[in-house]
Amino acid sequence: MFHPALHDFPGIVKNIYSNLIRRSGDSGRLALITILETIGSVPQVQGASALFTDAGLIAGTLGGGILEADATGRAAEAIRRCASAVYAIDLNAGIASKEEAICGGTARLLIDACPDLNIEVFKAMERSIRDGRPGVLVTSIAGETSPAIERKWYDKASGKYQREINACMDEKKCLFTEKSGMPARFFEPVFPLPPLIIAGAGHIGKAVAHLASLLDFEVSVIDDRAEYANPGNIPDAEYWIVDNIGAAMMKASKSSDTYIVIVTRGHKDDAEGLRACLDADVAYIGMIGSKRKISLMREEFISKGWANESQFDRIHAPIGLDIGSKTIQEIAVSICAQLVQVRHQRQHLRKSPSVTAIILGAGESSRMGKPKLLLPFGDTTMIGTVIGNVLASSAEKVIVVLGSNYEDHRLAIKDYPVEIVNNSRYREGMFSSVKCGLKAVSGAADAVMVLLADQPMIGAGEMDKLIESYRDSEKKIIIATHGNKRGHPVLIGSKYIHEIVGYPMQGSLRDILQNHPEDICEVQTDNAAILRDIDTEADYQEELKQHHKHD
Known part of the structure; x- marks a missing residue:
């Protein structure tokens, strides 16, 4: 029967850890083996995992062959001894060898003989993925012989692992790090599966559902025939929706990661399904x-x-790669091959937004009693440090808005690769500088990042975190936060530039943000300095002290 809640399509966790969670508490002991790193050619990728009992493999794969056979024996021994281990295997045997692998590479693996000790971490990961929040599983490994294994789940970059977590999330690749005297760490990104909606539960839809499930898609099937759209007929789907094709497709939740395959039993249903998702x-x-x-x-x-x-020409029709397919199974293979092709193309073509940074430095420094932006900070001046941090970020262009003591400030930064604009109305407040900077932004910018010239404590990492969040979010206003408080920088989509420039001068940027609460994404940062700026001599001395502590 049709279940209305199924139109929401929550995230699915189909990985080795969900299998482990289901088996947790069973009477038999388990061992989890993961490939930590590879060199050269090996039968599986970094991050591949398999679950074993003392009798052998029960879920996942390390690529089969000699590597997996060797792992099976090691897993049984680890379970018997209740001892985890890190080991390496050489796959460089000669062509004449009958017992050794000849792939031409080496692999290093972790045997976790007590995965149940971290079961709550795996459950937290599963909850996060079901809520549609990707993240990184961090495994700390202290030692190689009977190592202590500690796992933590991060659904956002934070703390001392921020750089590694961001790299994993951006590249969708695992990372293994080792430092002398420190535990080794394995960073594994985990993402919700991309949803695949199949309109039509006939022979082709059934075959596509089977293959797509093996290829890590979250499969939902729509058909107006209950005898077709059900778990008995299509066991590889996660959801079965019995309803009119067009109506069900219209109601179905869709996102930029959704894949839709229309393979109904006739032209009429195909057309209805297509009309419902074309936009x-x-x-x-x-x-x-x-x-x-x-x-x-x-x-x-x-x-x-x-x-x-x-609109019509973006449809893949006729569907599938041209492999000369004739049979139902061949057609399903051609369709799924095209799904995988598009998925990989999308991953490789993810484009960072073009961001223009606007540094606001037109104020009079009245509370400081002297031009504070020219005070020493780090290896240069306060404003020089801010510019250097922005140039180290992924912002493509930098605009510096000056006003008070314009010529002195201009001469101090003239050798930096930035555009300098003069806000002659600086006495009217900071919003006048925001407007002045936005007027200099080119039409090619996707977004602008507004920064304060008296916050040299904010590094490129915080800026890039906002830019990455803008890229990955559907929201167009990204605000740095610490705790429950908002600070700077603020990143704003270019669609708001016209509105801000035309807003009354007595207003503020905060007014604009309050007008669009639905389009705001808050990004948590561990740097409390996003809430502070340097207004007084006491502020300056305190920030210098903090800066020297971190040098």
């Missing part, structure tokens, strides 16, 4: 049909105003 911002839409059928549907959709040419 959606999704990763992929594919529809089955001959070239003649697709051509006729394209003509119909355009002539009736259901789609324009560019």
Whole structure:
């Protein structure tokens, strides 16, 4: 039967850890083996894991063959001795060898003989993924012989692991680090599976659901026939929706990571399913049909105003890679191959936004009693440090807004690769400088990042964290926070530039933000300095003291 809640499609966890959670508490002991690092050619990738009992493999894979056979014996021994281990295996045997692997590489692996000790961490990870929040599982390994293993789950970059976590999330790759005298650490990014909605639960839909499940898609099937859309007929799906094709597709939750395959039993249902998702911002839409059928549907959709040419032409139709497929199974392979192809292309083509940084430095320094931006800080001046930090970030362009003591400040920063603008109305307050800086932003910018010139304590890491959040979020206003308080920088989508420039001068940037609470994403940072600026001599001396502590 149709279940309305299924239209929400919550995140699914289908990895070795969810298998471990389900088996936790069983009478038999388990060992979890993970590939920590590889050199050269090996049968599986870094991060591949497998779960073993003393009788052998029960879930996951290390690539099979000699590597997995060797791991099976080591797992049984680790379970018997209740002792974890780190070990390496050489796969560089000669071609004549019958017993050794000849892949040409080496692998280093971790045997966790007591994975239940970290079961609460795995459960926290599962809850996070089900809520649609990706993160990184950090495993600390102290020693190689019977090492102590500690795991932690981070659903956002924080603390001393911020750089490693950001790198893992950005590249979607594992990271293994070792430092003398410190535990080794393994960083493993975990993401919700991309949703795949299959319209049509016939033979092709069933075959696609099976393959797509093996390829790590979260599969939902829509059909108006209860005898087709059910767990008995399509056991590889996560959700089965019995409803009119068009109505169900319209109700289904969709995101930029959603993939849609339309393989219903007829032209009418195909058309209804396509109309219901054509406007959606999704990763992929594919529809089955001959070239003649697709051509006729394209003509119909355009002539009736259901789609324009560019909308229809983004559809993968006829669906699937051209591999000369004839049978149902071959067609399913061609469709799933195209899904994987698009998924990899999207991962490689993820583009960082073009961000212009605006540094506000036009104030009179009235509380300091002298031009504070020219005071020494670090290896240069206060404003020089701020500019250097911004230039070290991924911001593409830097605009510095000056006003009071304009010429002195201009001469101090003239050798930096920045654009300097003069706010002649600086006495009217900070908002006048925001407006002045925005007027200098080119139309190519996706977003602007507003910074204060008297916050040299904020590094490139905090700035890049905002930029990455802007890239990954659908929100267009990104604000740095510490605790429950908002600070600087603030990153604002270019769509708001016109509104800000036209806002009354007696207003403030805060007014603009309060007008769009639904479009705000707060990004937590461990740096409390985002809440502070340097206004007085006491502030300056305190920040110098803090700066020297961290040098």
